[in-house]
Amino acid sequence: MHKALCALLLLLPPTATWPVTPRPPVLRPYEPPPTPYAAGHRGVDLSAPPGTPVRAVSRARVAFAGRVAGRGVVTLELTATGLHTTYEPVRPTVSGGDEVEEGQIIGEVEPGGTHCAIPCLHWGLKQGDTYLNPWSLLPRTPPRLLPYLDTPRSTIATAASATTPGSSTPSSIRRTAESTTP
Template sequence: MIRRAALAAAALALLTGCPAKPPVIRPSPPAARPLPIPLQAPARHDEPALAGIVHVVRRGETLYRIARAYGIDPADLMETNGIADPRNVAVGTELFVPGASAPAEVTPYPGPMPAGPAPAAPTTARPSPAVASAAPAPAAARGPAPGRAEIVAAPPRDADDGPPVVRQGAPSRLGWPLKGVLYGRYGVRAGQRHDGIDVAAPEGTPVLAAADGSVIYAGEQAGYGAVVILRHDGGLVTLYAHNSEVLVKEGARVDRGQPIARVGQTGRTTGPHLHFEVREGTRPRNPLLFLP
């Protein structure tokens, strides 16, 4: 009798239109979108590591010869390692060589090495007038312990050493993406490699396109947060990360100085700032070499 009453009540509920609770359908997560350039999500706030190796300076090696052996510009090697004077490189110093995949054989300077000057603290890279530097760039190259440093002087260069490193008068290919405080530089810092620069600014500050170009990526990426990637003429690529808002869409054309995002603290970061990278193809380059 009780069972018949329960069945009758269920039938009455159906007839009066009491809906049954619909099943919960959860959409599957979207597939990961391929990136136009390879990125590696950082395990901490230090952004993705540079591709390269560490070269330990040996007796008779000069910075020019090391750079030539690895096929890179001596100015890039100096900038990456925070070296202002190529003579201030001691035997045993660890130099990070960006882009290298294996150790190279460096031909030592023929003959005795002349005595070099006393080591000097590396000068910082020249910032834009619109950007204030929060602190001097850390010395990236680690030399031998005090008391046993042996200076590798830059001797008079022979024909194989090429011309001196001079970048004066070179036109700037990019403009600064925002006004703020430059506090994180490209290269090696505190034992970690950093493939861009960090510029602190209030959250919501407009982030500007560094040059005319097209948007090849606009979205979220692990570690980077909300990121915009632009491609420019000549194979140059710029990346803008940790944004609070993205203002452009993929495929759009942008002009130099056009707002493309707003400063934020998305991704792995400790405060509002812009992480800015420059790449030639997929190879990271020092943004300060391209900025005024």
């Protein structure tokens, strides 16, 4: 992904709203194609039975709400980003030009007309002609370091308290990182 695009995605406030709630099982993840015209999966398939309400994952303007190749499609232009999210198959309850808020219902999953083996919602993200991973819009959970299973707790407590004044990183971890940094 381009550095400017990565920076844009990091500046976006992460949304807590999934397109369907509660958080559905993922039937097929985003699989970017190696080239623009190669095979791949340009979105995420979420398990969703027909009639499931579909929600806007962010504040947006409806760029398109209608039928494409016999399927209902909604495309939202995310406010001030140049990004578009797509949802299909959806029976839209919004119209082109409408402004929507995060979490607002924009339609419902239609029966049939899907590429999944079971009913699903295909959720996509694009910038221009470039497909992106829609999961990048969801909250980023900060990583947590957990102790090794065979490390005694007393060693962990000692290492955590061995910080240099003004630093929150234990000196033993800092030394290890410094010795492995080129």
